[in-house]
Amino acid sequence: MDIKDVIKSRRSIRKYKKNPIDISKIVEILKFAIWAPSAHNSIPYYFLIIEDLQVKLELITKMAEEYENDLEKDQIEETSRKEIIKDSINKFTSAPIILIPCLSMERMHKYPDKKRQNAEYTMAIQSVSAAIQNILLVSYEYGFGCCWYCAPLFCQDTVRKVLDIPATHDPQAIITVGYPDETPSPPPRIEIKKITFRNKWGQQI
Numbered sequence: 001m002d003i004k005d006v007i008k009s010r011r012s013i014r015k016y017k018k019n020p021i022d023i024s025k026i027v028e029i030l031k032f033a034i035w036a037p038s039a040h041n042s043i044p045y046y047f048l049i050i051e052d053l054q055v056k057l058e059l060i061t062k063m064a065e066e067y068e069n070d071l072e073k074d075q076i077e078e079t080s081r082k083e084i085i086k087d088s089i090n091k092f093t094s095a096p097i098i099l100i101p102c103l104s105m106e107r108m109h110k111y112p113d114k115k116r117q118n119a120e121y122t123m124a125i126q127s128v129s130a131a132i133q134n135i136l137l138v139s140y141e142y143g144f145g146c147c148w149y150c151a152p153l154f155c156q157d158t159v160r161k162v163l164d165i166p167a168t169h170d171p172q173a174i175i176t177v178g179y180p181d182e183t184p185s186p187p188p189r190i191e192i193k194k195i196t197f198r199n200k201w202g203q204q205i
Contacts, residue, residue, distance in 0.1 A: 006137050011186070013145025014091050016178030021096045023049065025142060026177065032138045038127035039120070042107040045128045045172075048100040048163060053093070059162045060092045066155040092149075095176035099135065100152065100159065102169040103128050128172050135175060145180035148173055 026049055034043050050056055064085045071081045092098060103124050111117045132148055139146045152159045152171035159171040198205045 001141055003137075006141055008186075010136060010140040011145070011180075011184040012147045013178070013180045013182060013184070014147050014176070015180070015182040016095050016145065016176070017181045019096070019179045021051075021144070021178065023051065025144075026097055026099070029135055029138045029142060029144075033131040033134045036127070036130035036134045038130065039123035040107075040109065042124075042127070043131075044104055044106075044108050044124040045131060046102045046104060046169060048102065048165070050098045050100065050163075051096065055163075056093050056098060059159065060089050062158050062162050063151060063155050064089050066158055067151075070154070088151075091147075092174065092176060095178045097177040099173075099175040099177060100163065100165075101128050101132060101172050101175070102165055103172050104169045106168065125172070132173060132175065139177060143179065144177050145182075147176045149176070 030047055030049075033047070038044060050059070067088065068081055068085050071084060076084070105121065105124060108120045108124055111120065136146050136148060150173055152174060156171050159165065160167065160169070163171075165171060193205055196205050197203050
C-alpha cells in the first residue's frame with residue numbers, strides 16, 4: 001500500500017474482534033517503531049507489551065480509580081462518573097493487546113542547567129511520539145487497528161507500580177491493538193492554508 005494511502009486511510013479503532021494476536025507480529029511492528037527519527041539517534045524509550053487479561057484488568061482498574069477521583073474533583077455527577085469509568089475500562093480491556101511506551105532519559109544528553117535539560121526531555125517526548133506514529137501506520141498495514149491514548153500521563157506512578165516499571169522510566173501512552181470491529185468515517189481536517197505560513201508568521205502561503 002502506498003504510504004500516502006496508509007496515512008490517509010488509517011483510523012483510530014476503539015472496537016476490536018476477539019481474535020488473538022501472535023506476539024511475534026507485535027514484535028515485528030516494534031522493529032519498525034525504532035526506525036523512527038529520535039534525538040541523537042538515542043531511541044529514548046522502552047515498550048511493554050501486555051496480553052495477559054489479569055494484568056490488563058489490574059492496570060486499568062487502578063488507573064480508573066485515579067481517574068474517578070479526578071472526575072469527582074471536577075464535580076462530575078456520580079452517575080456520569082460511573083458511566084465514564086465503565087466505558088474507559090471496557091475500551092482498554094477489550095483490546096487483545098495494549099502497548100505501553102515508556103520514556104527513558106538514560107541515553108539522552110545530560111546538562112547541568114534546567115533549561116537545556118528540559119529541552120532534552122522534550123526531545124525525548126518527540127522521539128517517543130515519532131515511534132508511536134510508526135506503530136500506528138505499520139499496524140494498519142498489517143491489518144490491525146490501534147488507538148493512541150495518553151491516559152498514563154495522568155497517573156504515571158500508578159502505572160509504574162502495577163507494571164513494575166522503574167521510577168526512572170515515564171509511561172507515555174497506552175496503545176490498544178487488535179483486529180478492527182468497526183470502520184470509522186474519516187474525521188474532518190482543517191485546511192492546510194489556515195495553519196501554514198510562509199517565511200514569517202501570518203504571511204499566507
